[in-house]
Amino acid sequence: MALGALRPSPLVEQATQQLREEIMKGAWPVGTRLPGENALAKALGVGRSTVREALRALAGAGLVQARQGSGVFVIATEPAEDWPARLRRAAITDVYEVRMLVEVQAARLAAERRTGEDVAAMEAALEARARAAAGDDAAFVDADIALHAAVVAAAGNPVLTDLFAEFAPALRGRLIDVVELLELREHDRNPGHGSHAALVTAIRDGDADAASGILQAELDQTLAHLHTDRS
Template sequence: MQPVRRTSLIAQVTEQLRSEIRSSRWPIGSRIPTEPELTELTGTGRNTVREAVQALVHAGVLERRQGSGTYVIAASEVGGTLAKYFADAEERDVLELRQALDSTAAALAARRRDDADIANLRRLLEERNKERWNEQNVAAIEADVKLHRAIVVASHNAVYLEFYDSLLPTIEQVIRSRTKKSDDAFDAEHNELVQAVIDGDADRAAQAARCFLGTLIAEYPARDESQR
């Protein structure tokens, strides 16, 4: 038997880490285990783990944050590429795209949600409502993002979720930027959105998402259509 070449071992470990992300054991936005923990998980040395992680960083799946750790920012290389593209997008453009995505996802979720989705949405809404909304409260922003992602999960459309996940880092960035301007958490609107999904009312759910994000879009200066 030929000995396993180092490049093959790195590829194997890279795929092992990728499978943890695809399975959502390491969800978007989460911090992956430390290097020592990864060496134990994979049964390989630190250099192999380091290069496997770096490969996923280059692919746009992981992101190193100084003094904090390494985080999952996309579920696949395709998502990583999209995430890089969206990173420099205008805030209004992101919100307009999100309005289309969230309203459709809400309608699908209302039609397809199951008991597990309902329990998850109730739990995440409660967590979100407990948080005080301001730019310093990272937990509040994370709770908001998790709730909206859970609605997409409840749509039971894997392609939709993959695309939405690629947009999440940019969505979080836009939310953080907005909290500097306003501390309005739109709690009532989020309560209505989740209740409409739970009630199975697709039209109401889509309208709740559309109106909530339309309010945010309206905060930005109107575009001069004559410049198009």
């Protein structure tokens, strides 16, 4: 192991990078206990607080794990892939299946919990989707995602809202490609308007079964298109 003293700049980032590189090179195999904070601080030429922060960053990357009373151990030699990166790499059908699980339940909750403000937001998003139909495919997909986001928000669960927000960027580009490839708007510039309007109405009226059923059918249809495109 040849750790060099660091230059004065963002020391935590430098310490994290050097330790990460050593772990990835196999200097400390999986299962190995890292040297103590004092030893690492001396080797890197930094304070113990800097080493401590670097170890926290490595733990966040899934490379090391602190075990109380025993030290810090290497648990992987490759950093864990973050969630947004995993979504970007995933097959669109896989992302869509998980999206369905999230959104169908969100629609049911929205019908039970919606407020007047939620209904107004969904109605405004529905109108914006209709207006976007006159534009290009990217604008239409953006407006469609915004309507679905409004439905999820009406569920009143911030975890669901954040989860959908993570899905949206992974969906957007590939949905634009699917709309173009399958020519979904060739004969109808505003596909799915009737079902989306019915969804908003069901949520407004507090009909949870209808809301979840409408959205299930809508997403099932899109997923079928995606599977057809892949076959």
